[in-house]
Amino acid sequence: MADETGFQLRGSAPERYERYAAPFMAPFVETILDAVDLFPGATVLDVACGTGFAARAAAARVGPAGRVSGADINEGMIRVAAEHAPRMYPDIEFTAAPADTLPYQDAAFDAVVCQQGAQFFPDLAAALAETARVTRPGGRFAATTWAARDRIPYFVAQYEAVKEYGGPQLAANYEGAFSGTADRLTAALRTAGFHDVTSREVTFGIAFPPLAEYTFGQLSSTSWGQAIVDHAGDDALVGAGRAVHAHLADRTASDGSATLPFTANLVTGIR
Ligand SMILES: C[S@@+](CC[C@H](N)C(=O)[O-])C[C@H]1O[C@@H](n2cnc3c(N)ncnc32)[C@H](O)[C@@H]1O
Numbered sequence: 001m002a003d004e005t006g007f008q009l010r011g012s013a014p015e016r017y018e019r020y021a022a023p024f025m026a027p028f029v030e031t032i033l034d035a036v037d038l039f040p041g042a043t044v045l046d047v048a049c050g051t052g053f054a055a056r057a058a059a060a061r062v063g064p065a066g067r068v069s070g071a072d073i074n075e076g077m078i079r080v081a082a083e084h085a086p087r088m089y090p091d092i093e094f095t096a097a098p099a100d101t102l103p104y105q106d107a108a109f110d111a112v113v114c115q116q117g118a119q120f121f122p123d124l125a126a127a128l129a130e131t132a133r134v135t136r137p138g139g140r141f142a143a144t145t146w147a148a149r150d151r152i153p154y155f156v157a158q159y160e161a162v163k164e165y166g167g168p169q170l171a172a173n174y175e176g177a178f179s180g181t182a183d184r185l186t187a188a189l190r191t192a193g194f195h196d197v198t199s200r201e202v203t204f205g206i207a208f209p210p211l212a213e214y215t216f217g218q219l220s221s222t223s224w225g226q227a228i229v230d231h232a233g234d235d236a237l238v239g240a241g242r243a244v245h246a247h248l249a250d251r252t253a254s255d256g257s258a259t260l261p262f263t264a265n266l267v268t269g270i271r
Contacts, residue, residue, distance in 0.1 A: 005176050006073070007120045007223045014076040016221035018051040018084060020214065024154070024262050027204040028115060028144050029057045035142035035268050036111035041065035045109045047099050047131060048072055048117025052081035052092065058113070059089040066090050069104065071097045072117075099127035107136040114143040116264075119180030128192035135271040141194055145180025147201060147263040154206075154260050157247030158219065165240035166228045174224055182265040194269025203263040210256030211248055216241025 009017060032054060038044065038061040046055040049070030059068045067090050072078050074096070081094045097103050099114075099121050112135050121127040135141055149155045155177075163171035182199040189197045208214055219225040219241050228237050245252075252258045 005120070005173050005223075006122065007177070008074055009076055009221070009223060010226065011076075013221050013226060014051060014074070014080040016217060017077070018080050020218035020221045021050070022053070023208055024204075024206045025053050025115065027206070028202065028262075028264055029054050031202050031264075031266060032113050032115050032142045032144050033057055033061060035266060036113055036140040038062055038066075038111060042110040043067045043108065044069070045102075045104065045112045045134060046070040047102070047112060047114040047127075048120070049081060049094065050074075050077050050115075050117070052084060052094065054113050054115045055081065055092050055094070056085060058111075059086075059092050063089055068092045069109075070094045071099070071102055073098045100130050102130050102134055104134045106133055107139075108134050110136060110139050112139070112141045114141075116144055116146065118143050118185060119145050119177060124184070124188050125191060128188050128194075132192040132194060132271055137271055139271045140268065141189070141271065142266065142268045143180075143185060144202070144264040144266050145182075145185060146178050147265055149175070149178045151263050152261070153248065153251060154244075154262065157215075157244045158224075160247050161219070161240040161243035162224045162228070164243055165236045166224060166231055170224060170227050170231065173227075180265065182267060185265065185267040189267065189269040194271055197267070197269040199265055199267045201263055202266050203261055205259050206262050207259045208257055211245045211252055211258055212242075212256055215244035215248070219244060 040063040042062045044058040049072045055070040078094045078096045085092045
């Protein structure tokens with residue numbers, strides 16, 4: 001079975017991630033960038049950048065005098081990120097690298113962000129120590145992680161489908177996506193040398209396209225979708241996608257669309 005604990009996508013899944021994660025990642029991008037006080041000319045790092053949602057928005061904010069880098073352990077994500085980066089503002093430099101071994105000089109960045117990545121790091125302390133190393137004194141860090149699964153209806157529905165079609169071990173691994181609690185992150189940030197550490201919750205109502213197609217496509221763009229295919233084949237993934245939709249039936253409008261709340265922890269610190 002694939003290693004789904006680190007959210008490692010393969011094949012064409014990174015392209016699907018770019019499409020299907022966008023609806024519920026995009027609003028949080030603005031929140032995380034607001035939290036690091038970007039200014040024209042700033043240098044910014046997006047850690048665990050995935051396909052680059054935050055890096056792209058950061059480039060627009062820092063403008064032509066700024067510099068934006070994105071690092072992710074997954075080469076497929078980095079390839080898709082580079083394909084989607086607009087050739088405007090500063091070019092974004094995307095690099096395949098693990099969060100605990102970043103290929104940048106000490107104090108290289110005014111701001112570092114990490115959107116929905118920290119919960120997947122095998123060694124959170126090492127990753128945040130490395131983040132602290134590359135953040136300049138006085139520079140800002142912000143991370144988002146999901147709040148508890150049972151507070152996010154889409155993920156409740158997906159969890160039930162993952163359990164039904166992928167089995168209890170995969171369901172247990174799915175819980176890892178919710179392991180980045182505010183307490184865990186704030187403690188780790190202080191240990192890593194950040195000060196003025198804060199945390200708060202942020203909730204957005206996300207308007208989804210018709211869920212009948214979306215829930216399958218989105219599941220196929222996750223490590224859990226890959227694991228269901230490995231475990232039980234392509235038909236099981238189709239079934240699991242339908243099951244997510246069925247679990248959300250009472251929240252779905254007559255045209256098949258839905259608006260669902262997503263809550264994230266926003267954790268910040270100053271170097
Ligand atoms: C849910 S995705 C979030 C991606 C992106 N930040 C976004 O906003 O869409 C989690 C990302 O963390 C990356 N990741 C997991 N473990 C990592 C590690 N140890 N170092 C760097 N990136 C990692 C994965 O490859 C994946 O791209």
